[in-house]
Amino acid sequence: xxxxxxxxxxxxxxxxxxxxxxxxxxxxxxxxxxxxxxxxxxxxxxxxxxxxxxxxxxxxxxxxxxxxxxxxxxxxxxxxxxxxxxxxxxxxxxxxxxxxxxxxxxxxxxxxxxxxxxxxxxxxxxxxxxxxxxxxxxxxxxxxxxxxxxxxxxxxxxxxxxxxxxxxxxxxxxxxxxxxxxxxxxxxxxxxxxxxxxxxxxxxxxxxxxxxxxxxxxxxxxxxxxxxxxxxxxxxxxxxxxxx
Amino acid sequence: xxxxxxxxxxxxxxxxxxxxxxxxxxxxxxxxxxxxxxxxxxxxxxxxxxxxxxxxxxxxxxxxxxxxxxxxxxxxxxxxxxxxxxxxxxxxxxxxxxxxxxxxxxxxxxxxxxxxxxxxxxxxxxxxxxxxxxxxxxxxxxxxxxxxxxxxxxxxxxxxxxxxxxxxxxxxxxxxxxxxxxxxxxxxxxxxxxxxxxxxxxxxxxxxxxxxxxxxxxxxxxxxxxxxxxxxxxxxxxxxxxxxxxxxxxxxxxxxxxxxxxxxxxxxxxxxxxxxxxxxxxxxxxxxxxxxxxxxxxxxxxxxxxxxxxxxxxxxxxxxxxxxxxxxxxxxxxxxxxxxxxxxxxxxxxxxxxxxxxxxxxxxxxxxxxxxxxxxxxxxxxxxxxxxxxxxxxxxxxxxxxxxxxxxxxxxxxxxxxxxxxxxxxxxxxxxxxxxxxxxxxxxxxxxxxxxxxxxxxxx
Numbered sequence: 001x002x003x004x005x006x007x008x009x010x011x012x013x014x015x016x017x018x019x020x021x022x023x024x025x026x027x028x029x030x031x032x033x034x035x036x037x038x039x040x041x042x043x044x045x046x047x048x049x050x051x052x053x054x055x056x057x058x059x060x061x062x063x064x065x066x067x068x069x070x071x072x073x074x075x076x077x078x079x080x081x082x083x084x085x086x087x088x089x090x091x092x093x094x095x096x097x098x099x100x101x102x103x104x105x106x107x108x109x110x111x112x113x114x115x116x117x118x119x120x121x122x123x124x125x126x127x128x129x130x131x132x133x134x135x136x137x138x139x140x141x142x143x144x145x146x147x148x149x150x151x152x153x154x155x156x157x158x159x160x161x162x163x164x165x166x167x168x169x170x171x172x173x174x175x176x177x178x179x180x181x182x183x184x185x186x187x188x189x190x191x192x193x194x195x196x197x198x199x200x201x202x203x204x205x206x207x208x209x210x211x212x213x214x215x216x217x218x219x220x221x222x223x224x225x226x227x228x229x230x231x232x233x234x235x236x237x238x239x240x241x242x243x244x
Numbered sequence: 245x246x247x248x249x250x251x252x253x254x255x256x257x258x259x260x261x262x263x264x265x266x267x268x269x270x271x272x273x274x275x276x277x278x279x280x281x282x283x284x285x286x287x288x289x290x291x292x293x294x295x296x297x298x299x300x301x302x303x304x305x306x307x308x309x310x311x312x313x314x315x316x317x318x319x320x321x322x323x324x325x326x327x328x329x330x331x332x333x334x335x336x337x338x339x340x341x342x343x344x345x346x347x348x349x350x351x352x353x354x355x356x357x358x359x360x361x362x363x364x365x366x367x368x369x370x371x372x373x374x375x376x377x378x379x380x381x382x383x384x385x386x387x388x389x390x391x392x393x394x395x396x397x398x399x400x401x402x403x404x405x406x407x408x409x410x411x412x413x414x415x416x417x418x419x420x421x422x423x424x425x426x427x428x429x430x431x432x433x434x435x436x437x438x439x440x441x442x443x444x445x446x447x448x449x450x451x452x453x454x455x456x457x458x459x460x461x462x463x464x465x466x467x468x469x470x471x472x473x474x475x476x477x478x479x480x481x482x483x484x485x486x487x488x489x490x491x492x493x494x495x496x497x498x499x500x501x502x503x504x505x506x507x508x509x510x511x512x513x514x515x516x517x518x519x520x521x522x523x524x525x526x527x528x529x530x531x532x533x534x535x536x537x538x539x540x541x542x543x544x545x546x547x548x549x550x551x552x553x554x555x556x557x558x559x560x561x562x563x564x565x566x567x568x569x570x571x572x573x574x575x576x577x578x579x580x581x582x583x584x585x586x587x588x589x590x591x592x593x594x595x596x597x598x599x600x601x602x603x604x605x606x607x608x609x610x611x612x613x614x615x616x617x618x619x620x621x622x623x624x625x626x627x628x629x630x631x632x633x634x635x636x637x638x639x640x641x642x643x644x645x646x647x648x649x650x651x652x653x654x655x656x657x658x659x660x661x662x663x664x665x666x667x668x669x670x671x672x673x674x675x676x677x678x679x680x681x682x683x684x685x686x687x688x689x690x691x692x693x694x695x696x697x698x699x700x701x702x703x704x
Binding site for chain 2: 007009011012013014015016017019020023035037038039040041043045046047048049050051052053054055057058061133134137138144145146147148149172174175176178179180181182183184185186187188189190191192193194195197219220222223224226227
């Protein structure tokens with residue numbers, strides 16, 4: 001199984017340790033993983049701003065970097081969803097269609113493809129899981145509170161396998177944090193208020209860490225926590241699953 | 245893009261200057277969302293119910309012309325006068341003409357978002373006709389000189405103390421009395437006078453049944469019934485999408501409507517109007533106002549399935565924290581943000597961006613409108629039609645250039661991180677909206693790519 005590691009641009013630049021944890025986690029499971037060096041960005045920031053028509057070069061570049069792999073794995077629900085829903089390229093329609101099918105968010109890949117049943121990780125802390133909307137409602141990584149349907153959660157099941165980890169129950173288990181791409185600056189007031197409310201919910205439950213599958217949401221929540229000089233930290237789920 | 249237009253972000257920022265109020269607004273509406281969840285969970289086949297409603301509405305939209313003609317024929321046979329209006333202006337003129345024919349200067353109106361959409365109150369008042377909104381919430385905002393902030397809960401942004409003060413000013417209730425029971429009684433007495441003296445009553449329409457030519461009006465207060473039962477003339481105003489094929493389909497929609505709206509099993513009054521009573525006149529005004537055009541748009545037609553339950557408002561984390569008036573349109577919230585640009589793209593170009601695309605709206609929608617996908621699609625349409633600031637366009641063009649060349653992307657990343665580490669004041673300043681209430685991420689010395697090249701590329 002030949003895995004292509006798709007690292008979101010902002011993770012590459014600001015959170016290399018998250019990418020390293022993802023890579024190590026996959027390698028621990030005995031997988032052959034490569035990081036295509038010419039990758040940049042999936043194009044989502046432009047597309048969500050209404051400029052999908054400008055994303056062609058990103059799409060072409062993505063296809064050039066990733067079309068040869070059996071699977072593409074990404075530690076971000078949001079970027080994965082963008083590729084799944086919006087990767088199109090007139091010159092390479094077959095490759096684009098194939099990539100849309102073989103791109104996976106990390107926790108769904110671990111759960112559904114390699115069907116990980118055991119994790120050798122230890123993280124003796126109280127943790128709150130922030131469900132990022134694109135992963136949850138877009139990729140359906142967890143059941144959504146709006147629907148009348150049986151509960152499940154891929155990231156939660158993985159976290160339950162971690163030694164010493166105590167997962168808290170939130171008052172609002174899947175409310176958006178307000179990051180929302182360019183929304184976080186264009187609608188600064190509402191974005192920050194949403195983030196503050198999410199942070200407060202986790203703090204009410206007495207967490208040490210807020211984790212999640214998307215560093216973008218965590219970057220936003222972390223920015224608020226640090227401004228508040230809170231002792232609560234954010235950590236990507238890959239780092240927890242790779243801990244100890 | 246015209247920068248002087250009303251803008252959601254600016255209005256929402258104003259709303260957020262009073263944080264305790266934002267918290268109260270958020271909690272009040274979240275309470276309604278939770279009530280909705282409880283009601284939905286009591287029906288094991290809830291998702292099947294949504295799917296069935298969605299399919300019935302799809303059928304309606306695919307055969308709208310035939311159902312409308314069927315409805316018109318049956319309604320006419322029942323003795324109802326049917327009017328057609330293609331624009332708000334036509335709608336308002338038709339209503340005005342009927343009122344004039346009866347020489348009336350005061351009328352009562354129960355809740356109708358369509359008349360809000362058409363600006364009927366303003367129009368009639370301009371013609372010298374006093375319109376009294378009889379829904380309690382609508383009456384409150386009407387006395388305050390405001391539009392509703394929510395399609396189901398029009399005065400949800402008003403606290404009871406503020407309503408007490410408003411009633412003191414307008415209805416002469418004792419100053420400082422904010423007891424909801426007392427205020428409701430005062431409103432009831434005040435409205436009763438208007439009910440008794442209005443010869444014309446206007447209602448909205450929740451569902452119009454093609455098969456029977458009847459229409460159904462749902463209220464919790466019975467104000468629609470009281471108005472029309474006491475009036476000589478009943479005028480019902482509806483958008484053409486409110487048609488359902490058969491009476492039996494009400495069994496689907498009535499179960500969904502109130503549960504989605506407020507968590508009630510059904511509205512207190514679901515009144516069927518099939519023919520005028522002896523001596524009464526009954527009119528129905530069918531309004532298009534851009535709906536038939538939207539019907540032809542594959543991406544946006546399904547917004548016409550909306551039954552105006554307001555569930556997408558209550559669940560929307562942005563709506564709850566920005567208030568209905570920040571949407572500056574008759575129908576606010578997520579559904580309003582996909583309806584309004586179709587009515588006026590320039591004025592409402594900001595609304596599809598007043599969302600994080602979290603998708604909660606789509607999940608609560610009882611008729612399965614793909615609201616968040618349509619928000620995304622509207623963004624594309626708005627940008628293509630030039631409704632975007634130059635600054636944003638420039639930054640997107642730059643981003644495209646940067647991300648098209650991996651070497652340039654890597655170079656800029658390195659440079660950017662160096663600046664953030666060594667000259668933080670270039671980034672951490674008042675011109676950076678991120679930094680206003682959040683710290684910037686801490687820039688590491690090397691990117692993952694650099695780490696990978698050092699540690700993985702050369703034989704580990």
